[in-house]
Amino acid sequence: MNTTQHCPGHEPFKSIQPIEVTCKKCGTVNEVFSDEVEKTHTCRSCKEILDVKKATR
Template sequence: MTDQQHCPGFESNKSLSAIKVACPACKAEMELFSDEIDKQVTCPKCKVSFDPKTCKVEGK
């Protein structure tokens, strides 16, 4: 029942900030939401798993 009100792309955007990280293996940059920073992420390019907290890109 409650699932009928689910609206993709609406709830997920509020109060989350985007964090830029770079893959330690291939240096590909990607953006994560702040609720994903505590998990391992997998690089979409080279499929390496890494800890985004250690790979943040701090501006340029």
């Protein structure tokens, strides 16, 4: 398998790390990857929208 190839149009591989975001409603810790902080994430337990951007700062 060749992993040195880059997909055109894709950003170069950045260091992606999981961020733990605690749901403010039910306290469940949800794992969000650092390349997906711009997306809307919901708690896997209660479906509350998570404040991911706040958790990254």
